[in-house]
Amino acid sequence: MTLYGILFYLISAVVIAATAVAITRQNMVHAVVYLIVSFFGTAMLFYLFGAPLLAALEVIIYAGAIMVLFLFVVMMIRAPSAGESAFAPIQWVPAAFFCLVYLVAAVLMAFRSPGMNEPLKMLSASPRQFALYVFEYHWFSIEVVSMLLLLAVIGALNLGAGRKAGVDEERSYRDKTPQSVED
Amino acid sequence: MIAPFRDILLLAATLFALGAFCAVVRRNLIMIVLGIEIMLNAAAIVFVGASLHLNNLDGQTFVLFILAVAATEVSVGLAIIVYAFRRTGSFDPRHFNLLR
């Protein structure tokens, strides 16, 4: 096992551990911070796999933009910290069962398929190569994705702006809803 | 020499399972979206690993798109969640059962 191999397993362990901790946090701020750790680890994995540009993007977008957005939302709303009840068995037992099934399937598949066993060679696609490749072969998809982002901006703006219109209406609605809650 | 592709797959599968578990189990809308992010991330890892494994840049390109879609989804999704929170004052998905 080379140094890179050791690095891979180390980072993998960190990523999995960080994620596992993140999803069990009651406090959402903690959860988001753990996830940022996880995404940093993922970025390092990307770098390891020869995708430096993607590693940078992962840090900038995931760890930087998305997670900070989460953080903002969590902090802005100041959700009731004790609001979330403990894990309900009706949800987590079947979920755990199917996760297990899924993992078993994945393991079986990974071990049965041929050609999975050789360690990967180190290769690297420089940002320049990658950009040339993307804009040579996938320029149209890039355009589509840019359109999608534009729509997301419009949608988010619309959702944010629509709040002002009927505050009272929403209030009255909110007063009514808790009665319909049931377990 | 790094690690075999198999191990990358196993890592991604584990992450994906964790993300799915989070999305299904946590009674909190924000955590559900977080779980989805984790799943997307797991998929991205498989793509990058496969790109190296197959010596093909298409996998990396796809991750680019995943990043874009994730950003979109999070921005709109969080906007919806904030909106919903303002309507009902709760993050609990059980409160959003009007379609029942």
Add this chain to the structure above:
Amino acid sequence: MVGSPAHPVDLAALIAATMLPFASFLAILVVTRGRPRLSAWLSIGSVTITLACSIALLALHSGLTTPIGFSADLIGSSGLNIPFGFLLDRLNLLMIVVVSTICFLVQVYSLGYMAGDPGFSRYYAFMSLFTWAMMSLAVSANLLQLYFFWELVGLSSYLLIGFWYEKFSATQAGKKAFVMTRAGDAAFFIGILLLFIHTGDLGIVNLDSRAALAGVPPSFITLSALLIFGGIVGKSAQFPLLTWLPDAMEGPTPVSALLHSATMVAAGVYLFARLFPFFSMSAVAMSVFLAIGTISMLLASTMAMVSRDIKKVWAFSTISQLGFMIMALGAGSYFAGVFHLTTHAGFKALLFLCSGVFIHRFETNDVYELSRLGAKRMLIPMVTMVLGAAALSGLPPLSGYFSKEAVMGSLAGLPNPVWLGAGLAGVFLTAYYSFRLIFILLFPRETAVTIPVGTPSPPPQAAGIPAGAPGAWAMAVPLIVLATITVVLGFFETPLKNFIGAGMLAGGSVGGEALSWTPLAALALALAGVGLAWVEFGRKGARQIGFVDRIPILHRLFAERWYIDRFYGLLVNLVIDRGISRLCYLNDRKVIDGGIDGLCEGAVESGRVMAVLQTGMVQYRLLAIFAVLALLALYFYY
């Protein structure tokens, strides 16, 4: 398509003759419904052009030898070709002239009769529809097309019988007519299909040539001939479907004159003549037709003897005269049937229009009542009515005499004397019932009158149609024209005979060899009928009670129309209402409704069960998605 191609002029005339009424029908319904006078003139204008075109066609082709044909494919599909076109030969040249003449006169007459009716425009629209359908029926080149217009004619008949739809009896009568003719038409259609399956060509020329049917087994020809005759029975109100026609008198009187005596009911006879060579290929079928014609003729005559309703008398007489035509055709005499059709169209339309004048004036249908109110003082209708009745009875020198003589001649040519005897009895009865009516009208007896239930009628006024009455001329002129036709037409027997006889498509004898004594016997019996009517109704001191009235059983039998309607009522009640309908009802209730109820309840119940599962919680859905994905992963890889 056999036949020489059409000259453009003919084509134009024919299209004008057939399509203009349709155009006016549409125009009236769509545009001018709110303007009755304009509608009427639109309709009359179109029918005038139709008449002119028909007469022009007849004049142009008086020496026609081979039929003129024109056709285009209406439906073309692999192995199935249905041409749509027209066929002109001597028979339908005559027919279109008859139809357009009567249509024209009746529409003019209706100007007076229907004046002020709220449905004036609608009436003329339906009249135009009928004219179109009937003209197109007459020139149809193939059986399917003919059937199409046959049904359209039936539709316009239904619409016109039920014209006064506020009257319950009128709508009932319309329904009855529609359903009963439909029963016949169903058989007709099956016959057409059978023919189509076996010959593959429904062209009339084709069906009428012996060569085309050479390969078809005779029993099959008999079967399809009988089935097609079913349509004729329905349309021409022959036994056993004869009871709709008297009820059809609920419609306006001009409608009765046009549809239910002169033209539409004659369409059945026309079809018979049209397919005469085809029918005459089956001897069995021909004798069945002869028998049916005879039975309906005699039955209807007896019914006419006791009826007090002036229109019903003429309705029964129409049935019996149609029976005469069928008899003549069934006896193998093409000419006699067609000739009688032509003359009958004239004098029966005349009789109805005369009755229409009385009914319009006195607002009652009862003969005794009309007589009491002074019908005989209306000069023009009374004189023309006597003329018509005389023609109906077959008195010389009116047209009816000649045609009836031709019919008797054809019957006399048959080996079995029963038919001739029945025919002569029919002549006697015809004369008796028509002059019974005339004498009742002419010699009112206050004593014999039992005031019928109904609205009190206005007291009798000055003689004749009041000069100032609106539309009086419109009603009088057609009467005079028709009376003239009735008087004159008989003398054209020989030219008509040459025209029709030579124009026949193929096969069939022109007419039976007349025995020398039959015309005399017929005349004598007709006179005897008139005489008996005179003795019982006409002479001074006669009590105006017919010999039938003195035999209560017979009277009841005739007045109840031989219980045919009762029988149908019973049949419908027992078989259809209690039997089939009940079964259907039970099936509907228990099987179909029950099944659907079960399904619905099942759906509701399962919905309830599902509703328990459906909590509206997004995470359960996510879980389900995840579970399915996991299981799919298992399924695909192992």
